[in-house]
Amino acid sequence: MRRTSGPLLAAITTTTLVALATLSGCTDAGTGSGAAGGGKSTLTLGMTQDIQGWDPTSQPSYQGWASSAVYDSPIRCDATGKPQPYAAESFTFKPDNTGVTLHLRQGMKFSDGTPVDAAAVKASVEYAGKHGGSAARFERMKVTTPDDLTVVITYPEANPLLSARLCELRLASPKYTAAGETNKAPVGSGPYTLDASATTAGSQYTFVKNDSYWDSKSYPYKKLVIKVITNETATINALKTGQLDGSLITQATYSQAKAAGLKIAAQKSQVTRLLITDHLGKKVPALGDVNVRRAMNMVFDKEALAKNLYRGLATPTAQIFRTGSDAYIDDLKDPYPFDVEAAKKLMAKAGYAEGFTLEIPYMQGQGLDALMPVVKQQLSLINIKVKQKTLSGPNAISELLSGKYPVPFWQLGNFGDSRLDIADYLLPDGIWNVSHQEDATVNKHWKKISTVAAEKSAEDQQAINRYVVDQAWFVPLAATSMFYAHSADIDVRPANDSDGLHPVLRDFQ
Template sequence: MFKSTCAALALSFGLAAPVLAEIPNDADTLAIGAYRDNRTFDRAQLTGSHWMNYWQPVFDTLLKAKDDGSIEPNLAESYSYSEDGTELTLKLHAGVKFTDGTPLTADAVKANMEYLQNSAGQNKWMLAGVDKITVVSDTELVLHLAQPNPALLFGLATVGGVVALPSTLGTPEGAAHPVGSGPYIFDTKDTVTGRQYVYTRNPDYWNKDAYPFDRVSITPITELSARLNALRSGQIDAAVGEPRVVNEAKAAGLTVTSLPADFFGFFIADRDGKMVPALGNVKVRQAINMAMDKAQILKFVDGGMGKVTDQAVAAPNALYDPALEGTYKYDVDAAKALMKEAGYGDGFTVQMPDLASMSAYNPIVEQQLGAIGIKVDWVKVSPTSTIPELLSGKFPLFLFRLGGNSPWGDVVKYIAPTAPWNTAKTETPELDALLADAQKVLPGQDDAKYRAITDYLVKNAWFAPWYQIDSVYLTNKSVSVSLPVENITPYLYDYKKTGK
């Protein structure tokens, strides 16, 4: 009733809802407005964040991440570690089939893992350390690790644990028309690539009660104003918002759900000074940390929805250390003094990517870095190339927001020498030793070794964090959601019907 009423009101008052949907929205449909278009369904190239919307309906994962970050069984009905943390045994639900009727076996799981490991996918780190996979039976396999990987369980609950039909791996058909064992089937008839992606219920799914909708539609809507209009009209039920539109969304009768999530700030990638020698000097990096008035940026640009921080990690997380907050206070004079001590009193020029998603901050970056003598040379980057361009290693400094994972997941994602977001592959003996100590800490054990890593990163100014920014998600009255601590959008099983 709510959806049809909204649509009628939109027509009667002439609201400019964008004509985006190909199929109508009704009470049995979950209609999501996505911030980004899908890139591929190739199992090795899948990612989290906004793109998880597209693959979660089709692909089941071995484990499941709860909203608080804890892990529980899923496609694998049980899992257990050896005492030394170097063997993980997974036991699968019996009788599960892919939607084409092919049995889902331990061999299929092994094929998917090996395909990801041998790929160039940015999330191959999720299976880091898995040296060998032994198939015990159709429903049991063992992952053998050279050394413990505390992030492995989280990886198996997200991209690392995806199971696609093995015959589609590495094929153009698999990249365009996915086949999995998940709660929904990709609807090739109603899907219009780039415009709307449609999924219909999998009648044979083993856990149907966790997914109350008969159909899911996902419409890429890049513009925030267009997403708001589509929500107002009832054309979609849910979409990513931003802190700056919270009041407008509430006034329109939408529900706002928020959660402190992403680290937001500068990635000082060229810490070795290979591209820009100045950035190899710790005093220059510390000066950058002191040059930004992050409290005022948070207040006036992002509506105060976040928490100023000096750490490139989103709490709660074992890497987070409250004692480090306040290490770098906004102080232009002190920043200038550090620049002079480092031999860069006259400043220098640095190339930064001009990203559409970060463009609102560009004038602030220019002004506040300029105040300590750092001139920014902007390089335009296409929205469709943002992630590949940032990960290419060509930019010595960039502004971005990145969600957290498990503590060791964050290490292998953007701290370790092989981490994709350690784009210059910086490495020091001191940090290597700290990482080696932390790798031996299994979940639930002593966090001090993780905090020692963050202490090193903060004092050596590997990053220049601004704040931990809130994720904002908008829904109409017919749908409710909860937000996970590790992702900017809800997981598919977080959407529920309200009956309104």
């Protein structure tokens, strides 16, 4: 799972066990198959976590179907991260990545009847710059409006992530955001509107189609129902019995879903890893030696992990970037083969033959439960004593990212636009670079990346990739997939999700 944006991080800090209540009161089956005889009626999707309210700045990309139902963005990013028209029917980015001009569609309206015009887009950018966990991404944008349908956004220096940020931006009615009650009900311009009378927070959210939406044909269902079911067994049962048309599942229930005749869409877009962010050794001196970091890589039999622990549903990898992205190196061989004896020699060379103690944070229920004992066992082979720090409660993610623990253990997604991976995982202000340490080599290449178009930055992105592999900033354990199970009665197009997490709302046909 990708866990990089402020709203997204907030979204995974709570787990609500409402599955049985959701299902016991349910009499409707998912009706995505309603096309037989009279058009498509209802699409019923499962969510493994509750939504985090309706504020436009608190909308995650992970399982963000509710957000996509009610909110538009100025542009959307396709599966490779490239910008495509959305509320803006056309746009022009400055070649030096310092700004963009957007030309909005005519006639769009928010659900309260106010127009989606240049003033509304400006208000949404300014609101995003003052609210939510991602405010820093928008606060320095300057917005001017030459006319009602033209928006000019400038940035004080080159920002290669400008298109990605505008894909994240949710457009909301200025009246709605100004009223200060953004969590009561959403007021956006999306393909659906919330049916509050058929919604129970924490359990079920119901939406009705906005027939006046500019791209209504891409959303064929008259009604969208999202059920919050956090128990995976309950999710599989709901899929089997037709109470859900689709939901995310994991390797643990993959075989059950297959046996039940469900269709499964897989997206290989995650790498489970240890993030060695203290590569200067400021908090844990041993981590400042590259030989220690390399030794940590060499005690894991990645082939065996992929085959046995992940049931053959993962592949070994030496790099953190998504296959096909600009930073990915096709012919990169793993420089750290499984070799415990060689790892011990590296530890001795670094002066740490006797090892050291390393505290690693861990959260239950995030797909790492079976892997954590393996991490402890294998690192013990080179005398690294792992103290497992179990994090829980509403502050677990913020504690994980606080910098207190310089080696987070997580399965992180890979963006279609690999510049986002570099920004989040490698730059000193990256949210997952929890030690926030500078590196001259990374900074040198990032400076060059920042001032050119994405397609011209591949050489420098790959140089960064080679560098962090050589310096062993990560211990990549496996390239894993997100699995989305769905009824054979609905058509799920190849995913358009730039985060590579799951089908987006427009993929359900």
